[in-house]
Amino acid sequence: MENFKIDVDADGIALITFDVPGRSMNTLTSGVMAEIPQVVERIKTDDAIKGAVLTSGKASGFCAGADLGDMAGGMLAGGSLQEAYDAGWKLNGALRALETCGKPVAAAINGLALGGGLELTLACHYRVVGDSAKIQLGLPEIKVGLFPGGGGTQRLTRLIGVQAAMTAMTAGSSWRPNDAKGAGVVHEVVAAGTEVEAAKAWIKGGGKAVQPWDDKGFKQPGGGPYHPVGIQNFLVGNAMIRKQTYGNYPAATNLMKAVYEGIQVPMDAALRIETRYFIKTLMTPQAQAMIRSLFLSKQELDKGAVRPAGIPQSDPKKVTVIGAGMMGAGIAYVQALAGIETILIDRSQEDADKGKAHVEALLKKRLSRGQLTQEKYDALLASVTATTDYDLIKGSDLVIEAVFENREIKADVTKRAEAQLEGGAVFGSNTSTLPITGLAEASVRPEDFIGIHFFSPVDKMMLVEIILGEKTGEAAIAKSLDYVMKIKKTPIVVNDGRGFYTSRCFGTYVAEGLAMLEEGYAPALIDNLGRATGMPRGPLEMHDDVALDLSVKIAK
Structure with a gap:
């Protein structure tokens, strides 16, 4: 046998x-x-x-x-x-x-x-x-x-x-x-x-x-x-x-x-x-x-099925995350678990420290469950540096910005970060709505500019969208995929466009619910119908979940 x-x-x-x-x-x-x-x-x-x-x-x-x-x-x-x-x-x-x-x-x-x-x-x-x-x-x-x-x-x-x-x-x-x-x-x-x-x-x-x-x-x-x-x-x-x-x-x-x-x-x-x-x-x-979708295709993606051929394998050792809110802190946490040295940057030291405190809370949960030893916990927490100093970006293989959905803010962050990066390092934007090609206009090297879109909460959501700008190079795609696989997430590679893949589907779903509401259908009927199609939440309650004002900001 x-x-x-x-x-x-x-x-x-x-x-x-x-x-x-x-x-x-x-x-x-x-x-x-x-x-x-x-x-x-x-x-x-x-x-x-x-x-x-x-x-x-x-x-x-x-x-x-x-x-x-x-x-x-x-x-x-x-x-x-x-x-x-x-x-x-x-x-x-x-x-x-x-x-x-x-x-x-x-x-x-x-x-x-x-x-x-x-x-x-x-x-x-x-x-x-x-x-x-x-x-x-x-x-x-x-x-x-x-x-x-x-x-x-x-x-x-x-x-x-x-x-x-x-x-x-x-x-x-x-x-x-x-x-x-x-x-x-x-x-x-x-x-x-x-x-x-x-x-x-x-x-x-x-x-x-x-x-x-x-x-x-x-x-x-x-x-x-x-x-x-x-x-x-x-x-x-x-x-x-x-x-x-x-x-x-x-x-x-x-x-x-x-x-x-x-x-x-x-x-x-x-x-x-x-x-x-x-x-x-x-x-x-x-x-x-x-x-097919949740097992066979996912297995292929987890093994890098869409990775460009002929690009040497990379192993990111140091990654900077700019923006220490819930999203940025979540990204820092999964990076730390994967053994990646992480620089977590925000506008004030207080905000940066809050982001690291979130990482600490998630690590403590694993420690209490016996999934980490005290020694391992201490090492992982020490691998995350909370700071306001952009000079610490030096030596990073990758930078991910997770700042507010505002073109001017993102452009400023891009310029300040790229000034510290060496050739070949990748700059990734965690935007969920703004087209990557437009954001890349602020970059001095758009071939290394790419979208790396996480979902909240990062520690639980396994999908990551890799979004290609008009000038994104194959090396940037390969390095981004290597990074996503190292942090044990499932990557999908999508072309540029407002909302990319997931937000476009989500936006359409919510928009249909709002259209029905405007036409006079009862909210309960709309949400029950949404769940009956297989969605976990109805379109109106889901709209409430993500905050009504966010849709206004995105539309503007």
Whole structure:
């Protein structure tokens, strides 16, 4: 086998190491899914094996889930519904065989386990996870228009009850190790690096080779559809899903159908029900569009798919941000996290210090969650210099201005910053509305002038628009993309024009709402209709969110 290595120790415990060659992270590729039945057969038939422990050979994580491009292509390749179902059943059938193999199987989760990765561990009889802030456990498939299709809808529901399971799956949320134990998703949290040892100890201690739902006396936690308490999960859940999705996302509805029908029947039948609804969902245009846009295309962009060819790779070490408001401070924060020395400039030292205080608050939040050590926190905070001194720009690979949306102010900032920059350094404007070609008129080197448009709050919003002015050179494009990828954001490259891509879509949406308001339609109807089209907010309430006077300023 290419993806699994099996070592049997003197106690008869097989250590199964999951390690997909040539990849930094394990995923459930077609090759992996083809080998899982072989692993199960070896555990089941090898008399020397008394039990098994499944772990990852990757330092980066346990398993990030299915390879969606590979999976979707494989399941839909034949074109017929039966062929799609058969392809979809492969993983479910293999995992069912694992949990009924007759020997105790434990998962030693030594990294993040998401989607199919968590489903793989749920098919094990016992789950041990390392105590690390970097580890997440969850079923996030809903975020790409799908729902768990490897037994997750049935096993998680039987483990923690309908309400908790549906809440987690419809939100696509994840648990940290101790939260997962508290929720009942894993059995044990141990010191990082001791997961395998703890899993083997469970087997040596007489670990049971039967899942709870295969015991004759099993009862659904919280009750099922015909339980006086359990039925409320579906009555209320139905309404909540409708409220949240407006019927635009078949995955959410099909997920609830799979859970509702599945928990009324034995596990083998339940898994077949899940597979049918999963394939039905996968075949919808909504799911296929979301997989393409939010997974496949995003992956390509994150790897620099639109980067100009032939330009040497750059690695920005020092970046100046001019404007220490919420936007500028947010940019400074993500830069610091990426290990970039940051100069944060504002008109007064007080304003600059306020910007650094915002960076400090965000870093403290990570420190309190155990995501940073005190030493790392101190180093990151020290890497941000709050100042009014433009001389400190010297040596910067890139400057980003995040000042007020005013041409004169931006022109002044451009001239003062460029006077300190060396040749080849890039000047980026974070403007959301003013065309880059016009702003570049203030630059003495427009070939190095580009738009780098972040979204607020910067620490949470992953998209960055790279906007090309009329004279922007390819080297500036490449360096800007290298910078965006270093701070772990997703870049899209767009041509110049008022509003660029995102603000143009946003502006059109709001303008249509205002036009309807002017024509006499009730505001509630306008906003409800906006949400029904799939937007997170109605056009009028969204207009309120960003401030009504901003539209006036932009228009002027």
